[in-house]
Amino acid sequence: MVFMLVSQIDKGKATRKAGLREGEPGLFYTNQFLIRTSGDKADFGGITATEEEYFFPWRDIRPRSSRPDALPAGTQREQETLIQGMLPKETLLDIVRTCVLFMDVGKTRAKIVARYQQYRAVQKIIHRLRTGRTPTERSGVIWHTQGSGKSLTMVFAIRKLRMCDDLKDYKVCLVNDRTDLEEQLGRTAHLTGETVTYIRSTAELKSRLATDASNLNMVMVHKFGETPHDRPPEYIARVMETPPRYETFGIVNPSERILLMIDEAHRSQSGDLGDNLFEAFPNATRLAFTGTPLIRVKDKKKTVERFGDYIDKYKLQDAVDDGATVQILYEGKTADSAIDHKHDFDVKIDALAEAHVTSQMRKAENLQILERMARLDKRGFDDLYKERTAQEILALKQKWGTTGDILEADRRIEAIAHDLVNHYIDNILPNGFKAQVVCSSKTAAVKYKTCIDQALSLRLDFEQTHPKPDPDLCRRIEFLQSVVVVSSDGTNEKAEITQARKHAKEVDAVENFKRPFNYDDSRMVNTGIAFLIVVDMHLTGFDAPFEQVMYIDKKIKDHNLLQAIARVNRVAKNKTRGYIVDYIGLANHLKEALSIYDADDREDVEGSLTDIAAELPVLESRYQRLLNLFKDNGIADIQGYAEQTVPDDRAAQILESTVQLLEEIRLRAAFEVYFKKLMQSMDIILPHSAANPYRIPVKRFGYLLIQVRERYKDETLTISGAGEKVRRIIDDHLVSLGINPKIPPVELFSDRFISEIEKNQTARAKASEMEHAIRKHCKVRFEEDPALYKRLSEKLEALIKQYKDHWDSLYNLLFELREEAKRGRPDAEDGVGAKEAPFYDLILTQAFDGTPASDETLNAVKALTADIFLKLKTAIDIIDFWNNDPEISKLRGDLSDMLVMSGIDEIADKSDVLVTEIAALAKVRHRDIVG
Secondary structure, three states: OOOEHHHHHOOOOHHHOOOOOOOOOHHHOOOEEEEEEEEEEEEEEEEOOOOOOEEEEEOOOOHHHHHOOOOOOEEEEEEEHHHHHHHHHHHHHHHHHEEEEEEEEEEEEEEEOOOOOHHHHHHHHHHHHHHOOOOHHEEEEEEEEEOHHHHHHHHHHHHHHHHOOOOOEEEEEEOOOHHHHHHOOOOEHHHHHOOEEOOHHHHHHHHHOOOOOOOOOEEEEEHHHOOOOOOOHHHHOOOOOOOOOOOOOOOOOOOOOOOEEOOOOOOOOHHHHHHHHHHHHOOOOEEEEEEEOOOOEOEHHHHHHHHOOEEEOOOOHHHHHOOOOOOOEEEEEOOOOOOOOHHHHHEEEEEEEEHHHHOOOHHHHHHHHHHHHHHHHHHHHHHHOOOHHHHHHHHHHHHOOOOOOOHHOHHHHHHHHHHHHHHHHOOOOOOOEEEEEEOOOHHHHHHHHHHHHHHHHHHHHHHHOOOOHHHHHHHHHHHHHEEOOOOOOOOOOOOOHHHHHHHHHHHHHHHHHOOOOOOOOOHHHHHHHHEEEEOOOOOOOOOOOOOEEEEOOOOOOOOHHHHHHHHHHOOOOOOOOOEEOOOOOOOHHHHHHHHOOOOHHHHHHHHHHHEEEHHHHHHHHHHHHHHHHHOOOOOOHHHHHHHHHOOOOHHHHHHHHHHHOOHHHHHHHHHHHHHHHHHHHHHHHOOOOHHHHHHHHHHHHHHHHHHHHOOOOOOOOOOOOOOOHHHHHHHHHHHOOOOOOOOOOOOOOOOOOHHHHHHOHHHHHHHHHHHHHHHHHHHHHHHHHHHHHHHHHHHHHHHHOOOOOOOHHHHHHHHHHHHHHHHHHOEEEOEEEEOOOOHHHHHHHHHHHHOOOOOOHHHHHHHHHHHHHHHHHOOOOOOOOHHHHHHHHHHHHHHHHHHHHOOHHHHHHOHHHHHHHHHHHHHHHHHHHHH
């Protein structure tokens, strides 16, 4: 394993850019997982976890014997939980043996490590298999919410099973209920390392699963209900004189050493198929895996009757807290609230209309567009989920101009389509995510596509004729596409439905919907599919991390509702929330819909759907936490600076004091984290007017971040991950001040360095910026000439120590040190060429460590350095030398011989270290050596 500080995770690119090595590659060959820790915080990830969202906390300690009797800090901290939960010898070996594997994620080969809920479930399953006296006592339900990795939990359980001498003889049967899930689960099942036997028919089921072989099988539950070919169809049997004969499915295998793992068990727990499954294997252990809670019917645990009680729970909020899924925000647009913030929108429309009149640019056409948008904004969408009288239904039909299904009314779909397109462009598109539109019927889906395309065209016209059009936004809108994905109706299908379905196939709709927008590659034009319009397809078992919002205009009930909304909770980079926008009134009946669940489970589900207004207290809390960071460290007037309520001269003093405070790396890291959290909340609420009071503080703190970044030459300080909406506010503010936030800090030898440093108002600030510029320069260039930059660093530290608080003197002396660093090494030293000098100094530094050497010894070292340089020049001057392991080994051997045989004891004693350091320096200075 490799441990590293959490603050270092994003520095890889900067390290490579600076020409530094990120670490010794050999350390990673056998790496099992990474652990990051900072203060009390700790999390872990696989060696391929290159992004923040692939690191997770460990929140459980198993076995219980690993739990401490006493807590050193009085509370169980994340760091201690991870250490006690993952790193005890037996647990660590168990994780490595059974819960670490490689799998392909898209085109990437990733190293996967079980998360704590997966490992916990595996341990509980094994315990139940060992201690249960009957099939019922061994069986049970694993409820792990959508997106938590249930398929991998099955794989880890099977791998663990095969490692246990007392359990490895089990026949394992994976049961699913959909072809696409069988393919998906089958790919995952191969990660067990076993051959997966696919059961293709009822006949195969009865023959293959009747054996005692301890193998791994995959079967669809429908194979437990297929009609034998020699039995006449029931519609023929009805007209025959003899009534049809019905037979039970029969016992296939009565063994107790059978393990049934049933995926999405809530869908296949009842009816003839479920009965036949359990009749076929009467003594089997039944493990039900589901992403939804157990269903209760009239206080009877229907799922429990089939499978037994819960073995393990991992609820929706657990996954959100762990970062395994994102929180889902609910926004209702029913009744008279088509757009929640109608007044703000009306004001904006009026202002834009006035601007268009003034500009005299196609004013008549633009006013029509604006008036239509305002009119659509005021139109409400009725709560169509309620039970209504015949008179109410008639009134609704008259309102929306339809004689058929209200949900297919043209005027109503047009109104909703325009609303959702504007919501999408304002809230979702800025961060590059996509939308799913759920319709009541295939006819409605086709109508939605037409209206969405019209709404996109209307919005594009609106943006292009704006007095100050945004070219980037216009380009994005023009790139967007909508597509209808529905199943076939066979010969009776309407022509427009057939055409829509064919179009979806032609553009490879589902796969391109899953991909990020690619605006620059003409071959990837179909990644512009932003609206996936569906009826029943892709509401369950559909994993598309780039989907952030679901617009619902369909009555969805029971567990289907929970599964549908979970489409938007998958984790993706810069995705902090998922959104459900309800046009049919699901929330008004949510409690009734959730009555099928236990009370505590119902509470968890209700908590997973948070109204967007609930983010406002989070935003305020994060703002106060950021302020308190500075107040607690002596910056009492930070709120006055942030909210621009103090005079400019006082604000400048506060700014400088704050920048000085953030010289401490720990506080700088805390500032970055707290500020990013504030920006994430801002991005969620924007463009809602409730975010307006925080616009100025966000700009001021953004300016502070840039000043700190420049002062301490810290390129890791960024606003990445904040969200495009809030980032644009900050960037526009900085640009208005003449600051380009995309340009890195001015480097020590830049032509602009002196002019930029002179902008600081105090000598202390100038000295501080000069100090950190020199410090960074020495760090970045250290490997090019370790001895030289070590001397410069030591001089820097000595000056700081000697002239502390004498800022004018320190600044002048640091200016002279900058000039010395700029000159670098002289062309040649006494008896040592300029190119050889770095190696000469390196040998002296490593071998003698500051101890004076005689002139005779120094001359011997100079001669040795010349020989070594000549050896390097000859050895490395071949193509791709540093990737040629045999040649590198030969060079290291030759260097070792030269050092040992040098006759200089100090060098011979440290030959191993010197060989490594000389080879590393030669690699960095390769071009300089070979000329």
